[in-house]
Amino acid sequence: xxxxxxxxxxxxxxxxxxxxxxxxxxxxxxxxxxxxxxxxxxxxxxxxxxxxxxxxxxxxxxxxxxxxxxxxxxxxxxxxxxxxxxxxxxxxxxxxxxxxxxxxxxxxxxxxxxxxxxxxxxxxxxxxxxxxxxxxxxxxxxxxxxxxxxxxxxxxxxxxxxxxxxxxxxxxxxxxxxxxxxxxxxxxxxxxxxxxxxxxxxxxxxxxxxxxxxxxxxxxxxxxxxxxxxxxxxxxxxxxxxxxxxxxxxxxxxxxxxxxxxxxxxxxxxxxxxxxxxxxxxxxxxxxxxxxxxxxxxxxxxxxxxxxxxxxxxxxxxxxxxxxxxxxxxxxxxxxxxxxxxxxxxxxxxxxxxxxxxxxxxxxxxxxxxxxxxxxxxxxxxxxxxxxxxxxxxxxxxxxxxxxxxxxxxxxxxxxxxxxxxxxxxxxxxxxxxxxxxxxxxxxxxxxxxxxxxxxxxxxxxxxxxxxxxxxxxxxxxxxxxxxxxxxxxxxxx
Amino acid sequence: xxxxxxxxxxxxxxxxxxxxxxxxxxxxxxxxxxxxxxxxxxxxxxxxxxxxxxxxxxxxxxxxxxxxxxxxxxxxxxxxxxxxxxxxxxxxxxxxxx
Numbered sequence: 001x002x003x004x005x006x007x008x009x010x011x012x013x014x015x016x017x018x019x020x021x022x023x024x025x026x027x028x029x030x031x032x033x034x035x036x037x038x039x040x041x042x043x044x045x046x047x048x049x050x051x052x053x054x055x056x057x058x059x060x061x062x063x064x065x066x067x068x069x070x071x072x073x074x075x076x077x078x079x080x081x082x083x084x085x086x087x088x089x090x091x092x093x094x095x096x097x098x099x100x101x102x103x104x105x106x107x108x109x110x111x112x113x114x115x116x117x118x119x120x121x122x123x124x125x126x127x128x129x130x131x132x133x134x135x136x137x138x139x140x141x142x143x144x145x146x147x148x149x150x151x152x153x154x155x156x157x158x159x160x161x162x163x164x165x166x167x168x169x170x171x172x173x174x175x176x177x178x179x180x181x182x183x184x185x186x187x188x189x190x191x192x193x194x195x196x197x198x199x200x201x202x203x204x205x206x207x208x209x210x211x212x213x214x215x216x217x218x219x220x221x222x223x224x225x226x227x228x229x230x231x232x233x234x235x236x237x238x239x240x241x242x243x244x245x246x247x248x249x250x251x252x253x254x255x256x257x258x259x260x261x262x263x264x265x266x267x268x269x270x271x272x273x274x275x276x277x278x279x280x281x282x283x284x285x286x287x288x289x290x291x292x293x294x295x296x297x298x299x300x301x302x303x304x305x306x307x308x309x310x311x312x313x314x315x316x317x318x319x320x321x322x323x324x325x326x327x328x329x330x331x332x333x334x335x336x337x338x339x340x341x342x343x344x345x346x347x348x349x350x351x352x353x354x355x356x357x358x359x360x361x362x363x364x365x366x367x368x369x370x371x372x373x374x375x376x377x378x379x380x381x382x383x384x385x386x387x388x389x390x391x392x393x394x395x396x397x398x399x400x401x402x403x404x405x406x407x408x409x410x411x412x413x414x415x416x417x418x419x420x421x422x423x424x425x426x427x428x429x430x431x432x433x434x435x436x437x438x439x440x441x442x443x444x445x446x447x448x449x450x451x452x453x454x455x456x457x458x459x460x461x462x463x464x465x466x467x468x469x470x471x472x473x474x475x476x477x478x479x480x481x482x483x484x485x486x487x488x489x490x491x492x493x494x
Numbered sequence: 495x496x497x498x499x500x501x502x503x504x505x506x507x508x509x510x511x512x513x514x515x516x517x518x519x520x521x522x523x524x525x526x527x528x529x530x531x532x533x534x535x536x537x538x539x540x541x542x543x544x545x546x547x548x549x550x551x552x553x554x555x556x557x558x559x560x561x562x563x564x565x566x567x568x569x570x571x572x573x574x575x576x577x578x579x580x581x582x583x584x585x586x587x588x589x590x591x592x
Contacts, residue, residue, distance in 0.1 A: 100570035193550045207549045236556045237549075306533040317510060324511075326585045328574025337586045338511065346513040354512060358503060358522055359529060361510045375536040377546030382539060384547060416525060417532055433550020459550075 002026050003485075006072045006166040006220040013060070013071045020053035020060075020071030024115050027073045031117065031164045034491045039139045040149075040159035042078050043086045044118035049073065056113040068223050068247075070113030075165035077156050078119035079126055080211065081200045082106045085116075089202050090124040090134035090152075093323050093348035095330060103200020104232045105169060105211050112227040117165055120155030124350045125320065126176055126204045128152050129422040132413050133352045140409070141184060143449055143488050147406040150180025150422075156214050157184040162491055167224050168214040173205050174308055175402070175426025177212050178438035182401035182452020185440045185484045187221045187469070188214045190426075192459045193433035194239035197232035205315035206237075208308075208430040216485060218439060218469040222250035225462070241460060249463035253470035256290030260468065261394025265301040266425045272404045274444030275451040279400045282441045282453045285475045286468065296393050298386035301428050303379045308427045309420060310363050310376035316353075317360030323348060355416065384432045391458050396468055399425045401438040401452030429456050437465040439473055440484045450484060496530035498523050 001009065001018060012018045028046055035041055056071040081087050081099035083106075088094045102110070109116060123133035131139045131154035139154040141147040142162040149158035153170035157180030160168055170177035172190035181188030189212045196211045203209060213224035229243040262283065267276055287293050325331040325344035333343025349357070363372040390397055402422055412418045429436040434456060441453035453472065457464040477483055500519045503526065507514045514522070568581045577584035 097574050100566055100573050233556075233558070237551060237553065239551070300539065303536055303539055306536045309529065309533050310536065321511075325576070327583050331576040335586065337588045340586045341511050342513040345511055346515075349512065351518075354514070354518065355522060355525060355529075357510050357512065358506045359526060361506045362498075362502075362526065362530070365506070365509070371537060372530075372533070374546060375540035376533075377548055378540035378544040379536045380547040381544055384550075416529060431550075 002030050002163045004166070005217045006069060006215060007217070007223065009072050009166060010069055020056045020115060021050060023071065024049050024053040024073050024117070027117060027165060034162050035164060037140065037145055037491055038142060038158050038162045038164070039137060040075065040120055040155045040162065040164055041118045042088060042090070042121050042136055042155065045085055045116065048085065049115050049117050052110070052115045056115070059113070067112040067227065069167070069227060071115065072167060073115040073117045073165055074109060075118060075120045075156055075159040075168040076106070076116050077153050077168070077170050078122055079171050079202050080105050080169060081202070082116065082119070085119065087119065087202070088136070089126070090122040090136060091348065091350070091353070092135045093329050097328055101200065104197035104234060105228050106200065108228050114167070114227065120153070120159055120168065122155055123152035124353050125202070125316070126152040126171060126173055127316070127352050127356055129175070129179055129419055130409070130412070131155060132409060133350055135350055138409055141406045142491055143184065143406065147408055147449070148183070150183040150406065152176040153180045153214065157181055157186050157188065160184065160186045160214060160216055161485060161488060166216060167220060169211060169228070170214045171201060171209055171211045172430065173208045173312060174430050175423040177214060178426050178436055178452065178454060179402045179422055181214060181438040183406040183450060185450030185488065186214060186216055187218055187437070187439045188212070189221050189225060189437045189465070190429065190435060191225060191229060191462055192239070192435045194237050195243070195435070195460070195462065196229050197235040197238050199232055199234040203319040205312040206319060207315060208312060216483065218466060218473045219247070219250045222246040222466050239460065244460060244463040246463050246466045249466040250470040252467055253474060255286065255468055255471045258291045258396070258468065259294055259394040260286055260291045261294050261296040261390050261397045263301065263390070263397055263399050264295055264297045265299065266399035270403050270421065270424070271400060272444060272446065274446045275400050275404060278441040278444060278451050279453060282472055283398070285472060289471055289475065294394055296390040296397065298383070298390055298428070300379060300382040300386050304383055304428045304431055305420060305424050307376040307379035307383070307431060308423070310372050311380065311431070313356040313360035314363045314373050315360070317357045317364065320353070320357055380431045383428050387428070387432045387434060396464050397456040399454045401425060401454040405444050405447055405449035405451055425454060434459050435462040435465055437469050439469050440476070442476065442484070443487065496527045496534065498526040498530065
């Protein structure tokens, strides 16, 4: 049962073929068997998950009408707070902290009867593309345990690809949902900014951060999207508008007559040949389904990475000031409050977090503000304008999700610039606040590893990416004679 | 070519309230110079006529009625504190001795 889709699991629960407790136990068993090798989880809440599952089972036996995903298990990225459950954000700074409240995403998951198995590994405070920046050690890619599962949400993507959970939650500031999905052969969606509440999401870069669904199929992601999305008075940047009908769109999948724009600037140099070949094959499939493929140019995208690596560190230098050793988190050192603060932040933060805080402090400091942060904000305007023009020519835009397949653990960890290039195709959507989806495009010829196909839609038109994604997924599954993860190696056989 | 010195990093670390070791200061000085060179290109296209964007949504202040509503208990709010006393966070000395 654990290798079925979430929708199939929900059907089995509805038909009484399996209980949520049984389903949850099957996943906990898989976790105990494979996570020693994958390291997707930082904390497994066995007791809490089983209690939640038995509550759902009781309601179902009593004949209560339950939400679509009730009783299906999920893995939660450790950047979202869950009351009483350790939340570390992959940092030593929060080791041992148990939050006293639920994030809105967690509240909605619980209301939907979705069983939370535990918290997944991530780059510290979501800064990274590989999980190598986690203070608790990297997660490993189920396709090849010597490779990265993407980041920052590599724990969530690895849990899906190793069948430890059928659903997961990620957060995406520059690609942290989509790039992990691409390199693990799974599906990940960054909703429109403001589509899912950030209340209880530990902030990295507030104008870019967005939580979203991770799954193994487009339809599963759509159901999870509808479960967690919607206006929230506790997040002042939450959009007060109806949630796009993403489930209906994923079920529809009719793209005849749709215009699909290929972004000229997001291919070519720096992209692995096998990744580009799969991208072009996916375009052929979309064309064969009646979509019209057009080429669009977004000439300022070449500046997106530079703008991002000023804006995100600037916001992070301000957001992470809250970790001051006074109210929660670890405390280290002697002397005055300031001395304790300085000493705690030295041991509490890892290398990449320190690097970004210092970079952000520089970009915001007087004398450099206009040249760096100010200029980056102007580039942000130019990128939004690029998208506006492109969406006049096409309903959705597409590109490869990441320029390469999964690289080896350790391969790029000493070269920040090389690491940052992983996000070159995902960052523009965060800067503009629009939605983006990644789904598998196939296995690259060079290395047999999964690559991702990215679909971007205008703000609050998230349904369009689900429609296109579902159409492509159906054709590819026919071609592959089943989901791509059927080809992944089995873990645990020793 | 950006040239960030060890002392520049030390000053930034002071502003950011992080103690850094000599190794970290030296390493970050080198890395920051490289990163700043790479990101400085935003200046090429940031013309006078381009307005800045700080946020993807047009933000407005959101108000609510100032009424009592459920919140954390003092015990819950203090649950993560290293030290507490009389329902307050206990922190190291903040002001000087005089």
